[in-house]
Amino acid sequence: MTNEDGLLELRNQLDNIDNKLLELLNERMNIVHKVGSLKAKSGGAIYRPDREKAIIDRLDKINQAQSGLLNRSAIEALFLEIFAISRNIELPENIGYLGPQGSFTHQAAESRFGAMSSYISISSIKGIFKELASKKIKFGVVPIENSSNGIVNDTINGFTNYDSKIVAEVLLNIHHTLATTCDKISDIKKIYSKDIAFDQCRRFLTNFGLDEVDLIPVESTTKAAKLAANEPNSAAICAHVAAKLYNLPILFENIEDKDNNKTRFFILSDFENAQSGNDKTSILVNLPDEQGVLVRFLNDFNNSGINLTKIKSHIVEGNSIFFIDFDGHKDDDNVKKVLEKHKSSIKVLGSYVKEISDI
Numbered sequence: 001m002t003n004e005d006g007l008l009e010l011r012n013q014l015d016n017i018d019n020k021l022l023e024l025l026n027e028r029m030n031i032v033h034k035v036g037s038l039k040a041k042s043g044g045a046i047y048r049p050d051r052e053k054a055i056i057d058r059l060d061k062i063n064q065a066q067s068g069l070l071n072r073s074a075i076e077a078l079f080l081e082i083f084a085i086s087r088n089i090e091l092p093e094n095i096g097y098l099g100p101q102g103s104f105t106h107q108a109a110e111s112r113f114g115a116m117s118s119y120i121s122i123s124s125i126k127g128i129f130k131e132l133a134s135k136k137i138k139f140g141v142v143p144i145e146n147s148s149n150g151i152v153n154d155t156i157n158g159f160t161n162y163d164s165k166i167v168a169e170v171l172l173n174i175h176h177t178l179a180t181t182c183d184k185i186s187d188i189k190k191i192y193s194k195d196i197a198f199d200q201c202r203r204f205l206t207n208f209g210l211d212e213v214d215l216i217p218v219e220s221t222t223k224a225a226k227l228a229a230n231e232p233n234s235a236a237i238c239a240h241v242a243a244k245l246y247n248l249p250i251l252f253e254n255i256e257d258k259d260n261n262k263t264r265f266f267i268l269s270d271f272e273n274a275q276s277g278n279d280k281t282s283i284l285v286n287l288p289d290e291q292g293v294l295v296r297f298l299n300d301f302n303n304s305g306i307n308l309t310k311i312k313s314h315i316v317e318g319n320s321i322f323f324i325d326f327d328g329h330k331d332d333d334n335v336k337k338v339l340e341k342h343k344s345s346i347k348v349l350g351s352y353v354k355e356i357s358d359i
């Protein structure tokens, strides 16, 4: 058999497998459709991150036992897209993200809701909370913290003013590019970007003599890409996808100072997840102004065997509040008791599948 015949034969085998995959996927979608009808009757939530996580865990285990060629990330990438399409078949729901198109939040949203969902770009974090409350969107995706810049205040403010629930968390590695129509660095006279992106690329700018040019902050890195695409002698610090969106050539990739620059995002909605066995809970805490109150509060968590994974203080209207993450679900017995004891000081933001240990 010649190489060419061999290739033809292998491609025939692939075609047969693809035909079977398609048939199985459609069979799966028929069942998903029935799940959608049941949920429509019972009012059950369409998106069940706990169930999706359990499916991926199961498949990963089977795959390891079979020594399959796929790794966990590949299984996750394939099945998250299948789940996203499934949810759209159950009931198409709008997803609002902190825009514009091509933003890092858009990327985070796509990593969970796939390529087929109906996305709405919303220009502020407050706007996302508002549209969730008015039910114009079913899901909202917002950043909560970045490994270089800390907690996102607008998101905490949103939680203090609205009652949206966290239903999932997503971690995204943030990479910036320097994109420009200029052929040489020395032709660049101004750079557009978001203020925090300039901060995250400070060393690169200094090392390449770009700290002397005009650094112009704009609302988003996507806007920066758009401006730089239309103006000679300018550049943008932006995401790879934003540069692609505006056909802006990329001069340097991964220009961020820290190579582990990560942002954690929350997916918000109007329902509560069931326990999954591997959950995290986020709360806001507003304690009375008394001596030792924080120590006593934290001791109650410790005495109940609850592992706090994050505590950040935040000022709202002159008042100090705390944003706290801990391991466990709000309905776990030990958690329930502590939340009940301090219910006048606590706002539960949501219990969700733990995807991230820390950033």
Ligand SMILES: C=C(O[C@@H]1C=C(C(=O)O)C=C[C@H]1O)C(=O)O
Binding pocket: 032, 035, 046, 047, 048, 049, 051, 052, 055, 082, 083, 084, 086, 087, 090
């Ligand atoms: C089908 C369901 O709805 C959604 C889709 C899932 C899937 O495609 O397997 C799993 C969980 C839900 O996010 C379900 O709840 O079982």
